[in-house]
Amino acid sequence: xxxxxxxxxxxxxxxxxxxxxxxxxxxxxxxxxxxxxxxxxxxxxxxxxxxxxxxxxxxxxxxxxxxxxxxxxxxxxxxxxxxxxxxxxxxxxxxxxxxxxxxxxxxxxxxxxxxxxxxxxxxxx
Amino acid sequence: xxxxxxxxxxxxxxxxxxxxxxxxxxxxxxxxxxxxxxxxxxxxxxxxxxxxxxxxxxxxxxxxxxxxxxxxxxxxxxxxxxxxxxxxxxxxxxxxxxxxxxxxxxxxxxxxxxxxxxxxxxxxx
Numbered sequence: 001x002x003x004x005x006x007x008x009x010x011x012x013x014x015x016x017x018x019x020x021x022x023x024x025x026x027x028x029x030x031x032x033x034x035x036x037x038x039x040x041x042x043x044x045x046x047x048x049x050x051x052x053x054x055x056x057x058x059x060x061x062x063x064x065x066x067x068x069x070x071x072x073x074x075x076x077x078x079x080x081x082x083x084x085x086x087x088x089x090x091x092x093x094x095x096x097x098x099x100x101x102x103x104x105x106x107x108x109x110x111x112x113x114x115x116x117x118x119x120x121x122x123x124x125x
Numbered sequence: 126x127x128x129x130x131x132x133x134x135x136x137x138x139x140x141x142x143x144x145x146x147x148x149x150x151x152x153x154x155x156x157x158x159x160x161x162x163x164x165x166x167x168x169x170x171x172x173x174x175x176x177x178x179x180x181x182x183x184x185x186x187x188x189x190x191x192x193x194x195x196x197x198x199x200x201x202x203x204x205x206x207x208x209x210x211x212x213x214x215x216x217x218x219x220x221x222x223x224x225x226x227x228x229x230x231x232x233x234x235x236x237x238x239x240x241x242x243x244x245x246x247x248x249x250x
Contacts, residue, residue, distance in 0.1 A: 009188040011150055011228050021232050023146060023194055025136055025182050057150050059192045061184035063134040067192040069148055103136050103239055107146050107232035114228060 008044045012055025014071050017109045019054055022078055024068045026094075026102035028060070036098045039090050046086060052077025064100075071109070078106065133169045137180025139196050142234045144179055147203055149193045151219075151227035153185070161223045164215050171211060177202025189225075196234070203231065 028036065040058075047053055052073040060066035072078045081087060094102070153161065165183075172178055177198040185191035197203045206212060219227070 009186060009190050011152070011190075011226060014230075017230075021146075021148060021230065023148070023234075025194075027136070057190065057192055059184045059186035059188075059190050061134060061186060063184075065134050065136075065182065065184050067182055067184045067194065069150075069192065069194075101136060101239075104237065105139075105142075105146065105234050106236040107234040109148075109230050109232040111231040112229065 008056045008058035008068070010057075012057050012069075012071055014054050014109075014112065017112050019109050020072045020075060020078060021107045021109050022070045022072065023105040023107060024066075024070070024102065026066045026068075027064050027100045028066065028098060029100045032097055035093075039093065039098075043087065043090050046084070047081060050077065050081045050084065053081070075106070133181045133183035133193070135182070137182050137194075137196055139179050139234075139237065142237050144234050145197045145200060145203060146232045146234050147195045147197065148230040148232060149191075149195070149227065151191045151193075152189050152225045153191065153223060154225045157222055160218075164218065164223075168212065168215050171209070172206060175202065175206045175209065178206070200231070 044056060044058065047056060047070055054071035054073060056068065056070045058066070058068040072081070169181060169183065172181060172195055179196035179198060181193065181195045183191070183193040197206070
């Protein structure tokens with residue numbers, strides 16, 4: 001596990017594609033900030049220990065929208081993480097206590113790089 | 126164009142998959158906040174007018190990491206937006222003035238929904 005595995009507030013160092021991204025967007029209610037923050041940090045730590053985990057990036061803005069993108073080697077790794085017992089409990093609490101709304105998208109990363117100018121449709125990064 | 130097309134701080138309303146996501150993560154330097162904010166808002170507006178645009182979600186955290194996810198019907202739509210003249214100029218300024226680092230990932234969204242409990246690997250949402 002890399003030293004920065006629990007750091008969700010920096011770029012994730014991911015291998016060359018293909019791999020998978022879980023894009024989780026949410027809006028918070030105004031309740032229980034402390035409990036929510038503790039659970040969010042715990043989930044970042046726990047995710048980093050799962051098989052197939054590649055990295056995570058997470059930001060919550062002052063406007064209330066949060067975006068967390070976690071990266072995984074395979075769809076199977078995502079499914080297993082989703083079924084992790086402690087994670088299931090966090091999901092239940094999220095739905096009951098903390099989130100006003102949320103949306104999940106599962107996407108296959110096909111290209112990745114630091115280009116802004118090179119051809120986005122080119123095969124190489 | 127929907128009324129909220131320029132609102133990047135809420136959930137994007139996207140059609141059923143498949144479609145494409147551009148995950149743009151960046152860290153800002155501390156320079157020219159005003160110029161950056163104006164350009165960022167302009168790009169959100171401009172993106173919303175491109176063919177194939179589906180939506181955008183954007184957050185910058187207090188820690189400095191920003192995550193912007195834009196959604197597109199096709200890879201070709203992404204390539205065209207990338208080559209938009211005004212957008213090219215914004216990209217140049219971003220690289221020269223505003224970003225300390227950035228990373229782009231292009232991903233094909235395969236599943237989307239509000240589930241936390243239903244089977245993530247199920248065919249239906």
